[in-house]
Amino acid sequence: MSTTTRLLNLLSLLQTQRDWPGSLLAERLEISDRTVRRDIERLREMGYRIEATMGPDGGYRLAAGAELPPLLFDDAQVIAVAIALQTASVVGADLDEPAARALSTIRQVMPSRLRRRLDALAIVAVAQRPGGPAPTAVPLELLVELARAIRDRVLLRFDYAPRQQPAPDGFGPPRRVEPHHLVNAQGHWYLLAWDIEREDWRLFSVERITPRTPTGPHFPQRDVPGGDVEEFVSARFKGSQTNKWAxxxxxxxxxxxxxxxxxxxxxxxxxxxxxxxxxxxxxxxxxxxxxxxxxxxxxxxxxxxxxxxxxxxxxxxxxxxxxxx
Missing domain, CATH: 3.30.70.250 (Malonyl-CoA ACP transacylase, ACP-binding)
Structure with missing residues (x-):
């Protein structure tokens, strides 16, 4: 492999584990111990603080430096960072502008396949009243699948699990909706969609959604009442037509x-x-x-x-x- 590729692979390994014996790095990269030492020095010259560790074989550790050097992220890490940056507005700190700039920087340098996934993850973050249920983790791929349907404007069919006991016939008939926005409110994920059967806007808890395939036909853009998604969702959480408690x-x-x-x-x-x-x-x-x-x-x-x-x-x-x- 080229020197550049080898350095990137070496940096990726150093970022995944705190201590790496030199011999193990050489084995993983299929190079000599001498080449490992030389590449470590190259990374140090580029601003990465790599410490030598004691032991029978000797090794290396990537440590914090005086400045933030370039970082490597795998696909899942990129999506995780994108979600975190888009929900930064509800953590109680003034992070909207720096989070938007960071997201733009990441998007500019990522490969097209990841950029398409990132562009699909348009998330609305809503500050919700404290005291609600504890956040529940949802699979990342489920969020990506729902985001893709929102981006492509395709009808979504899914089973929606009941809150308590399952229905006698399972989940019942699948819900058919026009998905419009993913919403994060205090660690909980919701899908804002137009319900075809009920002819109304609904908020669905993502953790209760099991998508069915294939998706349905394309649908035209439909604006939420008032035109502001965050205001509309906040009003729904408050049980009113406006973003005010009844x-x-x-x-x-x-x-x-x-x-x-x-x-x-x-x-x-x-x-x-x-x-x-x-x-x-x-x-x-x-x-x-x-x-x-x-x-x-x-x-x-x-x-x-x-x-x-x-x-x-x-x-x-x-x-x-x-x-x-």
Whole structure:
């Protein structure tokens, strides 16, 4: 093999395992120990910090350097990095612009076969209210398959597993949808699609999807209501037509604001005094909103609206009855 190819293969090996005996590197690359030493020196001159390790055979370790040298990724690593960069906006840091630049840099140098897969992975990342179920891993190839159907605009057929017990006849008839977007919300993957039978937009949990083959015919582009996918999906998570909770209210907590802030979720808080906090929040029902305020376990005063005060009264009656049974 050429010197360049040999160096790239050597670098790839060094990136996959911390310590490599020199003799094993020579065996894997089918070269002499002397050539291994010479190639190690070439990589060091290129900025890679490669340390010599002690042992019977001696060896090498790729260590962190003062600057980030060029890296090698296999196919799965490229797709993993692409997914991570596209979902960087929901981790709570201002990473949108640098993540977009990094993704553009990776795309520019990748082979065409990977670029096509990457271009299919157009992901919408949505910040969801904390406290939901723990994230569930889904197979990478399933995400790629769904992304390919979205890119090609082909009708998708899949079995959709029930949340609890399977139906008597298995999954039931397959769902037929026009797939439009992959959505990641707090580690959970969803497929936003137009459901043919129900004639409406639906969010499908990807972990419950088992695609059927072949795919169906092509379909024309269909815009989500309002034209903004993130706004539309966020509204669906809130159970409303707009990206606002159906029920919104506020209370005064007998709690310093610094103690309340870590637990306010998607609410807003402001000081109401030395040890009091005004908290505004929302939920899909007045009862669930009142219950969410109760998680602070401190005395509080309802600011409004009246529906929230009534919900507290209903919960108090229910809890009192539960405590006496």
């Amino acid at each position: 029920c919104q209210g506020s209370v005064i907590l007998d709690l310093p604001i610094e103690a309340a802030l870590p637990f306010i979720g998607d609410g807003t808080a402001r000081e109401a005094g030395p040890s009091r906090t005004i908290l505004e929040s929302g939920s899909w029902s007045w009862g669930s909103l009142a219950a969410s305020f109760g998680r602070f376990e401190v005395p509080m005063e309802v600011i409004g609206p009246p529906e929230l005060r009534d919900a507290f009264a209903t919960l108090a009656h229910r809890y009192r009855a539960t405590a006496t049974t």
